[in-house]
Amino acid sequence: MKELQHLNKYFRKYRFKLLVGIIITMVARIFQLVMPSYVKKSIEVVEGYIGNNILKSEAKEMLLEYILIIVGAALLSGFFTFLMRQTIINVSRYIEYDLKNEVFDHYQLLSLNFYKKNRTGDLMNRISEDVNQVRLYGGPAIMYGIQTLTLFVCLVPLMFIKAPVLALYALLPLPILSVLIYQISKIIHKRSTIVQEFLSTLSTFTQESFSGISVIKAYALEPKVNAELNNLALDGKSKSMDLAKVNAWFFPLMILLIGISNIFVIYIGGKQYIDGEIASIGIIAEFILYVNMLTWPVAVVGWVTSIVQRAEASQKRINQFLQEEPNIVSTVKEETPIKGKIEFKNVTFTYEDTNITALNNISFTVNKGQTVAILGKTGSGKSTILDLIARLYDIDSGEILIDDVPIKELNLQSLRQSIGAVPQDAFLFSDTIKNNIKFGKENSTDEEIIAVAKKAVVHENIMGFNKQYETVLGERGITLSGGQKQRVSIARALLKDPQIYLFDDCLSAVDTETEEEILNQLKKESKNKTTLIVSHRVSSAKNADKIIVLENGKLIQEGTHEELNSVEGYYKELYMHQLSEKEK
The missing domain is CATH 1.20.1560.10 (ABC transporter type 1, transmembrane domain)
Known part of the structure; x- marks a missing residue:
């Protein structure tokens, strides 16, 4: 016994x-x-x-x-x-x-x-x-x-x-x-x-x-x-x-x-x-x-x-x-306020379950208040960067600094509370739309919820439902379309009003017109906030302060839209391809 x-x-x-x-x-x-x-x-x-x-x-x-x-x-x-x-x-x-x-x-x-x-x-x-x-x-x-x-x-x-x-x-x-x-x-x-x-x-x-x-x-x-x-x-x-x-x-x-x-x-x-x-x-x-x-x-x-x-x-x-021990533990008990500067120094990371090296000797800096777009082919390591910033995994080698402090020396709760994340596969709970948005901030008012829903361009869709914000979603938000789920997730992140925004290809299921409207709203909301946007579309990245291009876990290009578009490479090729598709 x-x-x-x-x-x-x-x-x-x-x-x-x-x-x-x-x-x-x-x-x-x-x-x-x-x-x-x-x-x-x-x-x-x-x-x-x-x-x-x-x-x-x-x-x-x-x-x-x-x-x-x-x-x-x-x-x-x-x-x-x-x-x-x-x-x-x-x-x-x-x-x-x-x-x-x-x-x-x-x-x-x-x-x-x-x-x-x-x-x-x-x-x-x-x-x-x-x-x-x-x-x-x-x-x-x-x-x-x-x-x-x-x-x-x-x-x-x-x-x-x-x-x-x-x-x-x-x-x-x-x-x-x-x-x-x-x-x-x-x-x-x-x-x-x-x-x-x-x-x-x-x-x-x-x-x-x-x-x-x-x-x-x-x-x-x-x-x-x-x-x-x-x-x-x-x-x-x-x-x-x-x-x-x-x-x-x-x-x-x-x-x-x-x-x-x-x-x-x-x-x-x-x-x-x-x-x-x-x-x-x-x-x-x-x-x-x-x-x-x-x-x-x-x-x-x-x-x-x-x-x-x-x-x-x-x-x-x-x-x-x-008896299973968590791999990620907070080594600091006291709260550590986060301002938003992020720095990767020679970071290498391999997934334990697949043994795939997702990032290989990556280095870049995101200053407080900057918006950085991350582009690259599928499997290039874009989403992994966001996971590492939220410290969902610990790296194999190199160093990740937040506000010039090693990420392991930050209180884990403080770090994650300072982040508003919208994952690629938007997850909604089997609850009302209002409560799903409130998940980002439990003590929010109805006015605040409606305001962020408008900024995420989903308010009109919600008002079209019989019970509006009290509409109960099916499991994993199955009641909503893919684009609606993504926008509700964006509203949830905006309501939290964090120091760091992490958007992981969160506009892939919306049309270009709606995407443009949301991006304009995000630009206003993320002013003075550090923002990282992972995307496959140049339209989501061109207005960023800096663009990072990854390939097979390595950083191959870095600069502004104008800088990267003026040289031959993956970014210019992607931009010209998507521009020609839009003209068709």
Whole structure:
């Protein structure tokens, strides 16, 4: 259970509630123990009446008293059982809440490389299904475990005090049961891990299928996807059945062994009564009740064992991600204000997952308030420069300076808060348009939101929707067109009003007329702000203070529009090509 030691901090956090719950559990079980002894006394009263040792009126009075005690003890046991569930089960929900937050917070700290290596479905399964399995350990397993332990601690000595020989025979099957549970538990642990890993695979498949449903429909791949899901389902059924077959042994074995205990009690107890070794037949009835009281706790031993094994397997999977260390960490605790100067000195960067060198010995400077355009062919390293400025990755060699300070010596939160980024693939959340824009500044007013939407030339589109700014977008903003998504993302960045703007080919899905209007607005807004614009269009770059041209990760040209257009090279060739296309 070493993996489950991770939960000890939560048990310490809720120790008072747990302690109260454990005490209540013990009290509930102790009240439950009252019934068998008073059943025995009731039978002895009947025996006394039959043997003419007790008067009829006295027997009735005593029977009524014992029945009231039995009913009262049952009611009190039920009441404390209710309180037990309200404490211990609630603690398991608190632990589930805390653990999900811990996992989610850690997910957010992890670097982009982690998300490239792991699938979304697997991440979701670990924070949902695996955490739920752990919750069962933190609540029901503890609750029933304490119940069972309390009954055994109280009941077994009591049975030996009342009838040692009978108790020995009644409890004889239990050691056999313990050995069987131990052997079966090892198999359950192994098969539970396989089932949990399969659930991650299934979650990944369904998540990707739903996200890419438009592609599936466009290529008429529904039968193929259905066939793949069917194969996955059959595989999952096979794995789950392997686990279910092992679990299925628990209850039959327990019922069998409890049945054997009952036979021993009836046979040995009857023999002892006939031989005069026990005074009353009531002791046999009492022991049958004791044995049957042990039926559920003994059965629960198997169930609890199964829960613990599943929880161990799930917590191990959770711990694998919790033990992942983020590659990008802030080495400075105090805030570091950002003004906007950016300098790359002989920067080289290689992507870890593909081993592709995206930048090779790049050097350039962007002064505070300057607008710099970055052009180049696909795969030349344009987007990588923006990712490195936001410190989404750390470089292999060279140095990146922000305001003449090495980027690693800046507070990471301060750096990213000073940046307004619009990625190439605009990402919008399944929320209202207003809230998607407010993502850049949570405390913004409706007037501010409308103002930036107008600057991003998307206000008129939004007003055309039935619910306007309250329109709820589909997943990943599927409700909007590509150009509308890009403009909403631009509005989000403008609302943040940062020191540094990073625009990554964010106008690729808009027409040239709208592009010109947005660029004019951006020029006004980015005045005195450092701005980097990645683009494939010269029209987005020609008014920049400086243009950088990349090829295969190397800087091949640098200068203004006029300077680069006056010499032969990639920029002039691109400009002439796009100019001729426009004239057509």
